Amino acid sequence: xxxxxxxxxxxxxxxxxxxxxxxxxxxxxxxxxxxxxxxxxxxxxxxxxxxxxxxxxxxxxxxxxxxxxxxxxxxxxxxxxxxxxxxxxxxxxxxxxxxxxxxxxxxxxxxxxxxxxxxxxxxxxxxxxxxxxxxxxxxxxxxxxxxxxxxxxxxxxxxxxxxxxxxxxxxxxxxxxxxxxxxxxxxxxxxxxxxxxxxxxxxxxxxxxxxxxxxxxxxxxxxxxxxxxxxxxxxxxxxxxxxxxxxxxxxxxxxxxxxxxxxxxxxxxxxxxxxxxxxxxxxxxxxxxxxxxxxxxxxxxxxxxxxxxxxxxxxxxxxxxxxxxxxxxxxxxxxxxxxxxxxxxxxx
Amino acid sequence: xxxxxxxxxxxxxxxxxxxxxxxxxxxxxxxxxxxxxxxxxxxxxxxxxxxxxxxxxxxxxxxxxxxxxxxxxxxxxxxxxxxxxxxxxxxxxxxxxxxxxxxxxxxxxxxxxxxxxxxxxxxxxxxxxxxxxxxxxxxxxxxxxxxxxxxxxxxxxxxxxxxxxxxxxxxxxxxxxxxxxxxxxxxxxxxxxxxxxxxxxxxxxxxxxxxxxxxxxxxxxxxxxxxxxxxxxxxxxxxxxxxxxxxxxxxxxxxxxxxxxxxxxxxxxxxxxxxxxxxxxxxxxxxxxxxxxxxxxxxxxxxxxxxxxxxxxxxxxxxxxxxxxxxxxxxxxxxxxxxxxxxxxxxxxxxxxxxxxxxxxxxxxxxxxxxxxxxxxxxxxxxxxxxxxxxxxxxxxxxxxxxxxxxxxxxxxxxxxxxxxxxxxxxxxxxxxxxxxxxxxxxxxxxxxxxxxxxxxxxxxxxxxxxxxxxxxx
Ligand SMILES: Cc1cc2nc3c(=O)[nH]c(=O)nc-3n(C[C@H](O)[C@H](O)[C@H](O)COP(=O)(O)OP(=O)(O)OC[C@H]3O[C@@H](n4cnc5c(N)ncnc54)[C@H](O)[C@@H]3O)c2cc1C
Ligand SMILES: Cc1cc2nc3c(=O)[nH]c(=O)nc-3n(C[C@H](O)[C@H](O)[C@H](O)COP(=O)(O)OP(=O)(O)OC[C@H]3O[C@@H](n4cnc5c(N)ncnc54)[C@H](O)[C@@H]3O)c2cc1C
Numbered sequence: 088x089x090x091x092x093x094x095x096x097x098x099x100x101x102x103x104x105x106x107x108x109x110x111x112x113x114x115x116x117x118x119x120x121x122x123x124x125x126x127x128x129x130x131x132x133x134x135x136x137x138x139x140x141x142x143x144x145x146x147x148x149x150x151x152x153x154x155x156x157x158x159x160x161x162x163x164x165x166x167x168x169x170x171x172x173x174x175x176x177x178x179x180x181x182x183x184x185x186x187x188x189x190x191x192x193x194x195x196x197x198x199x200x201x202x203x204x205x206x207x208x209x210x211x212x213x214x215x216x217x218x219x220x221x222x223x224x225x226x227x228x229x230x231x232x233x234x235x236x237x238x239x240x241x242x243x244x245x246x247x248x249x250x251x252x253x254x255x256x257x258x259x260x261x262x263x264x265x266x267x268x269x270x271x272x273x274x275x276x277x278x279x280x281x282x283x284x285x286x287x288x289x290x291x292x293x294x295x296x297x298x299x300x301x302x303x304x305x306x307x308x309x310x311x312x313x314x315x316x317x318x319x320x321x322x323x324x325x326x327x328x329x330x331x332x333x334x335x336x337x338x339x340x341x342x343x344x345x346x347x348x349x350x351x352x353x354x355x356x357x358x359x360x361x362x363x364x365x366x367x368x369x370x371x372x373x374x375x376x377x378x379x380x381x382x383x384x385x386x387x388x389x390x391x392x393x394x395x396x397x398x399x400x401x402x403x404x405x406x407x408x409x410x411x412x413x414x415x416x417x418x419x420x421x422x423x424x425x426x427x428x429x430x431x432x433x434x435x
Numbered sequence: 436x437x438x439x440x441x442x443x444x445x446x447x448x449x450x451x452x453x454x455x456x457x458x459x460x461x462x463x464x465x466x467x468x469x470x471x472x473x474x475x476x477x478x479x480x481x482x483x484x485x486x487x488x489x490x491x492x493x494x495x496x497x498x499x500x501x502x503x504x505x506x507x508x509x510x511x512x513x514x515x516x517x518x519x520x521x522x523x524x525x526x527x528x529x530x531x532x533x534x535x536x537x538x539x540x541x542x543x544x545x546x547x548x549x550x551x552x553x554x555x556x557x558x559x560x561x562x563x564x565x566x567x568x569x570x571x572x573x574x575x576x577x578x579x580x581x582x583x584x585x586x587x588x589x590x591x592x593x594x595x596x597x598x599x600x601x602x603x604x605x606x607x608x609x610x611x612x613x614x615x616x617x618x619x620x621x622x623x624x625x626x627x628x629x630x631x632x633x634x635x636x637x638x639x640x641x642x643x644x645x646x647x648x649x650x651x652x653x654x655x656x657x658x659x660x661x662x663x664x665x666x667x668x669x670x671x672x673x674x675x676x677x678x679x680x681x682x683x684x685x686x687x688x689x690x691x692x693x694x695x696x697x698x699x700x701x702x703x704x705x706x707x708x709x710x711x712x713x714x715x716x717x718x719x720x721x722x723x724x725x726x727x728x729x730x731x732x733x734x735x736x737x738x739x740x741x742x743x744x745x746x747x748x749x750x751x752x753x754x755x756x757x758x759x760x761x762x763x764x765x766x767x768x769x770x771x772x773x774x775x776x777x778x779x780x781x782x783x784x785x786x787x788x789x790x791x792x793x794x795x796x797x798x799x800x801x802x803x804x805x806x807x808x809x810x811x812x813x814x815x816x817x818x819x820x821x822x823x824x825x826x827x828x829x830x831x832x833x834x835x836x837x838x839x840x841x842x843x844x845x846x847x848x849x850x851x852x853x854x855x856x857x858x859x860x861x862x863x864x865x866x867x868x869x870x871x872x873x874x875x876x877x878x879x880x881x882x883x884x885x886x887x888x889x890x891x892x893x894x895x896x897x898x899x900x901x902x903x904x905x906x907x908x909x
Pocket of ligand 2: 464505507543565571576577579580581582631635636757846847848883
């Protein structure tokens with residue numbers, strides 16, 4: 088398959104103008120999404136990297152889309168900051184653009200929100216080779232059409248992202264994790280339900296089926312002990328406390344629990360959907376964000392079950408048909424036509 | 436059948452307004468300097484009626500404007516001359532409030548504050564809190580991506596909308612998003628939020644609710660200069676704290692607020708309000724750090740609310756500031772630019788200079804944590820030329836915000852008021868992309884025609900820049 092490299096805005100424009108069909112790729116950590124299909128040229132953006140602006144005091148940075156998240160997080164960390172939506176697959180090479188295009192958030196999205204809550208601006212090359220900017224570089228902005236939010240989950244449909252601006256937050260000074268087991272799945276689910284409505288400011292609230300909850304809290308070292316105690320009181324269980332929990336959650340956000348599975352999917356979940364999901368032949372899995380976000384590892388029949396059940400999902404790895412359902416035609420198609428009239432990019 | 440006859444068949448008498456006296460209240464929004472006479476106003480009570488009305492408009496080529504409570508400060512809900520106004524206030528039902536799922540499904544005419552009121556018994560609330568929250572509607576909030584004092588930590592309206600049912604300008608009904616916090620595929624509902632009614636009318640809105648913070652720590656600090664208050668904000672951020680809100684008021688707005696609601700504010704050059712919120716153990720620790728930061732910030736006085744009553748008193752003055760400024764001057768323009776937080780001092784100095792140069796007073800009340808300025812430009816509309824001078828001054832402030840790396844609007848929208856300045860912030864190709872999207876979804880240019888995009892329709896804006904995108908279409 089043909090592959091070209093673009094490591095600057097101009098090279099991206101050139102690539103778009105000269106190739107009838109393109110498949111952008113950042114690091115390739117979501118190969119189901121970034122592998123070119125019949126007739127597509129692979130546009131490798133791994134050279135389009137680097138942080139362009141970062142003002143820790145503003146809580147804002149701007150970087151090229153091909154920048155590995157690992158690089159960005161390392162820079163943020165030197166100033167005690169982080170991406171609160173906790174994007175997955177960092178160790179596997181995920182890039183900023185690929186993460187936005189796939190629309191992925193990790194376990195700590197529970198506290199402050201997902202990717203869509205932190206993206207501030209974008210510069211992208213549309214299907215005509217034009218450079219378009221949406222949003223801005225300040226934490227609050229309501230001017231013009233929000234093209235940056237359109238990019239979230241777009242799978243590259245509207246253009247090749249070149250630059251992205253994000254809001255960041257201070258990293259908690261200290262963290263602790265409580266793991267609590269229940270005897271029945273219904274009990275675990277009921278506890279999850281209760282925790283969701285309490286003002287406990289959990290960084291992460293995960294259900295590890297069938298019967299385990301994992302909760303992470305962050306804040307001042309002086310307050311964590313008391314907060315942990317309260318959590319145990321609410322749950323009426325001691326559980327197991329992971330004091331040094333960093334490594335644990337890094338493995339979780341890199342979806343290490345899916346390692347053995349041929350197919351990886353993201354499923355927008357809900358409390359009331361969990362029993363249905365649990366009745367399907369899904370493999371290793373974890374519900375994050377209080378049950379609103381499921382990552383699961385599947386065999387082909389698991390994927391078929393999701394599809395037959397009409398349950399929306401996105402395949403990250405291991406299958407050709409990646410997005411179900413298709414975006415709503417009456418709204419999506421005109422936008423696609425406006426930005427990518429010649430159909431150079433994936434989707435639609 | 437003509438357009439009006441068909442409308443009559445759709446809406447019973449009393450819900451179709453066409454007489455001059457009936458139309459008058461709809462001729463403008465809160466930016467009363469602009470007025471337009473619509474052809475008619477309809478008052479739908481169900482979404483099917485909105486859909487039918489939009490389809491009728493499409494068939495007859497009649498422009499339409501959706502309207503909530505008309506509190507837009509940028510002419511966003513100004514009617515189109517000869518067009519239809521869809522006044523959505525009667526669509527004010529909360530269709531579903533599910534505390535377990537942490538969502539509320541509402542009609543577009545529901546008033547913002549009503550959602551929090553209804554969620555309160557479950558310990559939940561709806562976070563975006565524009566100062567207009569007792570009157571503005573969620574449809575308007577969605578169209579403008581409205582904000583409030585808590586945007587740094589909690590984001591704007593877009594972050595709290597999980598799904599939308601929308602009727603496109605061609606009359607097609609689409610469902611965008613879902614009931615989960617997460618989705619797959621392009622974030623189309625996120626894209627709709629903030630497009631100011633140019634891409635369709637929101638018929639139903641699914642909101643995320645959050646657990647109400649357990650504890651608050653609210654503090655009022657007095658400073659001898661605006662700059663010192665601004666520096667204090669930076670010091671708070673640098674300490675690693677993430678307050679729920681940080682607000683600054685200058686002398687003029689303090690005086691106004693004091694005269695209006697007697698909040699008991701000290702009469703100084705600048706006041707800073709900082710509010711921490713979260714679990715009580717956490718807030719206790721954060722408050723200790725905040726006390727140290729305030730101690731080193733040069734504050735001449737620091738008051739800490741000891742009770743919910745004292746906390747409300749601190750907020751009362753701030754929340755009343757806009758309307759209170761009305762006492763100082765017969766008219767005023769509320770501006771709404773954003774600058775990077777570190778440039779606040781510079782921006783305020785320059786605004787002070789411009790105020791002198793134009794001979795008009797400017798009061799400053801702002802969301803300091805977000806860099807979101809609200810300069811209130813005071814003028815007297817009865818004095819010849821003052822409105823024009825005030826508009827020019829407001830325009831200078833907007834350009835200043837863009838020059839400093841910020842934005843034309845943090846929350847009030849572009850509307851008709853700021854569309855002339857869009858070219859200051861966006862390149863022609865950015866605007867063209869917006870125009871193309873608008874045109875693809877709204878080929879007849881009917882939905883809120885003449886707003887936001889400088890090249891679209893006739894500009895009612897008096898001064899300001901005009902861009903001609905014609906050549907780019909060629
Ligand atoms: C099984 C496996 C194991 C791996 N292990 C490792 C490893 O250990 N170490 C390592 O370094 N690498 C590894 N890789 C490769 C690595 O995963 C990729 O480097 C990287 O993750 C790329 O992910 P991404 O976020 O850039 O998204 P991609 O997978 O590249 O792309 C995701 C989606 O985003 C779109 N997209 C990407 N960028 C843009 C853009 N700028 N504009 C528009 N759309 C865009 C794509 O078209 C696609 O739809 C592995 C890959 C596989 C399959
Ligand atoms: C005293 C005062 C204080 C304010 N404070 C704030 C503040 O702190 N933060 C802030 O963000 N704003 C503030 N505002 C501005 C205003 O209240 C907000 O913009 C609000 O969201 C407008 O809501 P509304 O229902 O009045 O909408 P309207 O003014 O009726 O309409 C606003 C826009 O929304 C569109 N619209 C309305 N309903 C729909 C729908 N269903 N579908 C599509 N489009 C629709 C209209 O066409 C128009 O473009 C303030 C206004 C006042 C008067």
